[in-house]
Amino acid sequence: MIAVLKRDTTPEQKEHLIQWLKRMNLDVHVSHGEQVTILGLVGDTSRVDMELLTSLEIVDTVKRVSEPFKQANRKFHPEDTVVEIGDVKIGGGHFAMIAGPCSVESEEQIIEVAQAVKASGATILRGGAFKPRTSPYAFQGLKGEGLRLLLEAKKATGLPIVTEIMNIKTLDMFEDVDIIQVGARNMQNFDLLQELGKTHKPVLLKRGLANTLQELLMSAEYIMSEGNENIILCERGIRTFETYTRNTLDVSAIPVLHELSHLPVVADPSHATGKSKLVAPMAAAAVAAGADGIMIEVHNNPSCALCDGAQSLTPAQFDQVSRKILAVREALL
Amino acid sequence: MIAVLKRDTTPEQKEHLIQWLKRMNLDVHVSHGEQVTILGLVGDTSRVDMELLTSLEIVDTVKRVSEPFKQANRKFHPEDTVVEIGDVKIGGGHFAMIAGPCSVESEEQIIEVAQAVKASGATILRGGAFKPRTSPYAFQGLKGEGLRLLLEAKKATGLPIVTEIMNIKTLDMFEDVDIIQVGARNMQNFDLLQELGKTHKPVLLKRGLANTLQELLMSAEYIMSEGNENIILCERGIRTFETYTRNTLDVSAIPVLHELSHLPVVADPSHATGKSKLVAPMAAAAVAAGADGIMIEVHNNPSCALCDGAQSLTPAQFDQVSRKILAVREALL
């Protein structure tokens, strides 16, 4: 870590700061320049409060030379992490096709969708049981019953399942869930992350709507620092000023996360765009940028002809997208 | 609620949609125009899934005529809510000066700061016991011991206390806390909000870093829908592209929230700007815009001469800011 001190810092102020840093067991190397003094801090700087240091009157700027995330960092773990769920693998060249409905609605619905997406190449079934909703009056999911129906669909198809947790208190209910999803709004629910770190369940961690990639990796670090290394990162769109799409899928997050971290990265074009028409081009784009998996909403509601243009694809549309994705992957091998 | 259908919608599609809406117990008024068809939906539209409706192929646009928040809405509750904590009141013309250290560090520290800020006009003591930190390796607060020290400071000074909760499981520990704070990162931790709604404790709800005011009010609605109406809204800065300040205090949020809602609104210039120099002008600005209270970080660390320029004010600086705030309030009476 490097701290640049302002030109008009007095020797006493410098000495005060250096003593304060040394009390944190850091070695401090001082370089006196014409315009500034530079302090090089060596040792375990992960405990240094950067915000406090930055806010000191005499400090011009503070720069971490090493990233603040360790276990999620590719520098200390050069090989790709491969998350394994039974026979299904994600990362290190293994690609996961995750598909299913937004919400679990009925046994018939979830089993039909599961069978359909499996036939089109899906390797993991998604479906929401606990639904985070902006309004307290909106449908909040079937909850425990939704989890039960997902497990029925797993039994019927053999597909492992991924579903979202919203509350530490419900962790026991997720015992048979294969991958626990942490939603965008809970990305910095640090207590939830720590509890998940104490399990050994794979966690699919979604990026928050206005969070940086470093913040996403720090949240992964929260889970890993408790001992759980089975993390799948998920880019699901960020908030921008564009209104035509619900959010903006940050495709560049995929190669950047691969550079910074060894963890697998999947993309969710359904939630990012909010429009079924955009799922195919954005899924193809994410795969072309190197995604280790794609997560797509598929519904199965033949009576609801209206829903055809919504965020979810029909099974037939998913089948086409699935072929397109595989074609792009082959082209890039 | 109004839904505008696209020009090329077929009569069958329209009929499908209308039937679907009617099954939600809504009256549907249809206006056929030259370019579009407009559906006016009357009834309890708070359960209508706007995202789904918007995403339908045949729907051009959906507009709520009534805001989705009810209990937080000034339309249905025209008089200002006054939150009372013993003798201290916030809202409806009652102004709260909330001050104290970022983190509780020791009994001596918290009691000294409490006495100092009380002498300068503070009416509520703030102090962090559970600290949300981006890094799992950073200091996370004194936790239970921090709560105990805050209660000592309350006993010594008579000031009611406000401190942050991060985890539903710790709710029991907050029994003697006067105001429970929900931090920006937990603004959409919906399960936490619902649990707080079941208590009758005043809640200080901070706006998320990239959230709209409607989203803030929907989170207040989560608490209120469970029966707790003692909510204080807090503007604490939003994420923008400006890097000189840590965040950007959205001063206009204050009059807008007052227009939309009857709940009291306080501003936190310390966290918003991250620079002690900016606390005085931004506190004055927030008061000039009508804030019902100001929340300011004050430290008391005479040995740490370095800290003078940090985010926190010294007691002497706080005394000056306090006078300035009161002068602006008087000028606007």
Added chain:
Amino acid sequence: MIAVLKRDTTPEQKEHLIQWLKRMNLDVHVSHGEQVTILGLVGDTSRVDMELLTSLEIVDTVKRVSEPFKQANRKFHPEDTVVEIGDVKIGGGHFAMIAGPCSVESEEQIIEVAQAVKASGATILRGGAFKPRTSPYAFQGLKGEGLRLLLEAKKATGLPIVTEIMNIKTLDMFEDVDIIQVGARNMQNFDLLQELGKTHKPVLLKRGLANTLQELLMSAEYIMSEGNENIILCERGIRTFETYTRNTLDVSAIPVLHELSHLPVVADPSHATGKSKLVAPMAAAAVAAGADGIMIEVHNNPSCALCDGAQSLTPAQFDQVSRKILAVREALL
């Protein structure tokens, strides 16, 4: 256009507004609902000042049913526009590979790069002569001499050239330039757009750093409204909170622009990411999402071994990216 009036609007206010709208030659259809009154405005609403209308006290919301852009709109021009520059075509299935250095530096440099990128499949040469720089003290380009060198490179290789204009007064100097580029910071320099509309030169119009796609299309409309239909839209990255990349390439802009408009769309991964390592994955992603062309920075500076990791690719790296792009295009045919 639809205007929703608030519930408490008086009959006199309604009548005033309706008369005002009729004076703009609009037909006004009134639907009285229980909660609101809806005005449907028929006629040429492109002259209605939406901001003024929206800001009226009695108006709840205003919604354009038809997009405010006409000539750029796919609804009125369903077939793809193909921009032709001699034998080179862009749009409607024709793909353009645009490559060259950031700035033109010398005759040797620009001719060498032009020959190298042509050999790797580039169809258009890019190079900056007038450079928009944040600082008045930074190198502003070779200006007129830069244009002359670009024309030399065109003569030597046969590649048409694209280069940026910053100032209406210099338009005469662009007579032999094949495509005139309007940079992101000039996207809403409306007078410049109108002047370019009076020429018949192809214009490559870059999206502003914080502009919506509708604003980009309105800027295209400025050019088209003066008679010039040869416009190529360019997504070059938007400003977001992510700091690892210089900007964020909004890949979803590509399919959205194709849906809304008939104009060709190219992507510039070099400027968007600011890192040469990210050019290959992001170029592949943009092509997978349907881009009609890719614009890539290539330098040729064997003496500057340092520059290898910068934003620009070496000719050898460009050759690889070019192959990758073509492989993705073939996979998606």
Added chain:
Amino acid sequence: MIAVLKRDTTPEQKEHLIQWLKRMNLDVHVSHGEQVTILGLVGDTSRVDMELLTSLEIVDTVKRVSEPFKQANRKFHPEDTVVEIGDVKIGGGHFAMIAGPCSVESEEQIIEVAQAVKASGATILRGGAFKPRTSPYAFQGLKGEGLRLLLEAKKATGLPIVTEIMNIKTLDMFEDVDIIQVGARNMQNFDLLQELGKTHKPVLLKRGLANTLQELLMSAEYIMSEGNENIILCERGIRTFETYTRNTLDVSAIPVLHELSHLPVVADPSHATGKSKLVAPMAAAAVAAGADGIMIEVHNNPSCALCDGAQSLTPAQFDQVSRKILAVREALL
């Protein structure tokens, strides 16, 4: 300027970079640390291309120790600049009340408004003759005729006038204008800035919708570097995710600009909020934060009862806001 090199930089790469920097007439001080090498660059670093330097593979980070703006910098010019327009002064304790209509519409309108706002304390008249409009089909202002009418109003009231320029070619028409305004969309129209720098007219420079304060000051530097020091900075709202207000007035920009620069700073609450109801609280907030002036839209259209809630104030409303502003200023003396 400080450049931090990555740990794995080879001695050859370091030497290459140092030679390259020395060729720019910089002294390079090298500090070898355990983790990194730090280069301190002394000399005129304003010509160093930070983007290029940052993008080099071996460079971890680059930090300017001195701000890139010189003439606008308070460090080199500690006293406040006072811009004088005849008897009217702005800055250094002199406060300017700027008021007038959005657009000049007729002689009667502009003279009536000018007389009204003068009576309520306005010291400068504003009014748009050339209007930047997102749509080519919207009213673009009375142009030359609008300038003529403004000059009539100046003659009738003695108020100096401020109005916007959009195009270098029209500069001659602004000979009798007292203050030339550069709008938010032209903040980085660098050629326009340079031309204005060659005049000695006061320039009111508005911050762009998504620009940082440093970028605003760099644009001021463009004007100053050509010799014109009469610049008034204007905060007029930035683009955020909030939709209730048109933009978000960044009140903290006022004290920050005062810290970084000696130039006067005014705020425009009318354009920032887009709602007349918010003008009074936000004008008061800006003044409380230290603004040197406030710019407010006032219309005078007794026949248009509808317009009462729009962005502009009536003369009577302006009179109240004016009193409120003065009360806040007095309280803070």
